[in-house]
Amino acid sequence: MRMGIRLASALLLLWPVLPASAGLWPDDASALVASFAAPSPEGFTRSLVFRSEGQRVTSWNAGEVLWIERSGGGDTLVLDHDDGFRSVYRGIEVRPDLSGSVSAGEMIGYAAGSDWRFEIVDDERDSIIDPLTLLPSRSGLAAPRVERLLVVLGSDRRVVGDGSPIPSGRRDIIVELSGGEAGTGVPVEISLYWVGVRVGGIRFDALSEDGGAVILEAPDPRRFDQVYGDDGALRFPGVMLNAGRGNLELRVEDETGRVVSRTWSVTVSSGS
């Protein structure tokens, strides 16, 4: 009897940390090597990328097999879930007898190749969403770190905060930050403020399709080259910097909701 009460109490205590829609990690979170919407040679990374060492891969949630494509370079499996989501597992070796319904956490195959990819498609919103928003939170992560800001001036790049004034006008600003690697929180929103006014912001939580291309919702649609540029560096394009002296602040929110910020004292001179 006392055992039953203890068990019920434990379940009640744990209930808030086990959200019903969170699903389960399809692989060990420590095997994560790249995060959603990061740059890759193919454009935005649409998935979480896990290191492959032949480990077991499990289903994110209960669902139904919609598609299996077997290929020497790694199979693709798509599961359909009741709540309008579809989960995609690319680069795995799908269990030979898999068909029909799958329960949450069921073994669906083994990781193949050097890495494998996990995507979640929101069929009702017509977008691919960051799986981290639907997975149980990771704990014990270090905060992402803002390394430096660079202002693009013609063919040059000037480090913000080096004492030189920045000419006023619309400027591309490049952000260098760490985060997304193993043990560090993945940045989900980056905002730029000039003298307290928000002059730029990007959210990395959803990709959608627009005119035959995949764009970041951000919340305004942005193509890959508007987010990362040709060189793959993260940038705020065309930030309006009015002349004056003040603080340029970058705020980064990571997957755990933690916000880190860094501020530079900057002089923006009039004229180009």
Added chain:
Amino acid sequence: MKKRGVFLIGLIVISVYYFLFPRGSGPEFVLQPIAVTPFGDDAPTDGRISASAVAVRGGERIGFLDDEGALAAYFRADALAAGDGWIALRGPEGVDIRDADGRLRARLNRPMQPETHRGRLYLGHRAAGRLLGVDPRNGAVLWEREYLVPITVVDGSADRTLIGLLDGRIQLVDDDGRVLLDYQPGGSRLEAVYGGALSADGRRIAIVSGLDPQRFILLEERKNGYRPVSHHSTETDYRRRVAVGFVRSDAEVLYERSDGVADVALESFEVRRLEAPGRPVAWMDGPLDGFLTILGSDGDEAALRMVASNDRMMFHSILPSRVSGIQSVGDKLLIVDENRIAILESAVR
């Protein structure tokens, strides 16, 4: 004595019957082996490949056969495609488009999978929803499309490309990248396109889509665009790619079914069942007019079956399971596996 008389009379009657009404043997279908050409280890390219050389694929190898059936050139790559006088090979850096004699035409810095449909070249990463239309003459990218979901179907003909998607949509794209059709059939509990084909003139589209029920849908180009003209439940629940194709000069559509191959007549939309040997691997018109040849496999062995226009079976043969493709060149039938090309001549005598 009486018994012997009856037997003698019977024999005379049978002899007279056969002399008076001889059984017409009729024309006979003959399939005769001519040559077996092995894919060598080295490319025998000597720079003199005729324009009529035929590209033949066997797994990771493509050879060009000359008029005598000899291998005039040979290429090997983990991903490759070929058309008239050209070949596209994927390497570590991207895709090379070469003449049949090996000369480089163009290099595309995209490490994608080349595929060809009716001589048209595409580079794709289907699982990641990416596809490029490429001009094989010079490597120019005609258009590029990127989707949120995996691409399940690609077919091309005339100046059009059919793209089927796992969210249940099909798109028809022209050579300028314009979307001529964006269609989602609906009508099933789960939407997904599992198979599809475009007719040679680009005016008809056949798809197998959805789950519960899985349906066959035929669209036809009318004055006001493409319209569905026929549909029915396929009574299947495949969760993988389903073979669909137009045959008999676009007069019929075949699609894979668990009990063989369904044959839809486009005049009447009548659906017939064709007996197929295992899961269909390939089908084609030929090698003779009105013939339909189906290669099937059940994993342990492959089988080749030919039917005439009246559905009469003309030929059936069990083949080794490693046979991966068939092709017709004039009245010749090519049977291909990883290591060799068998050339057979067909005739009605």
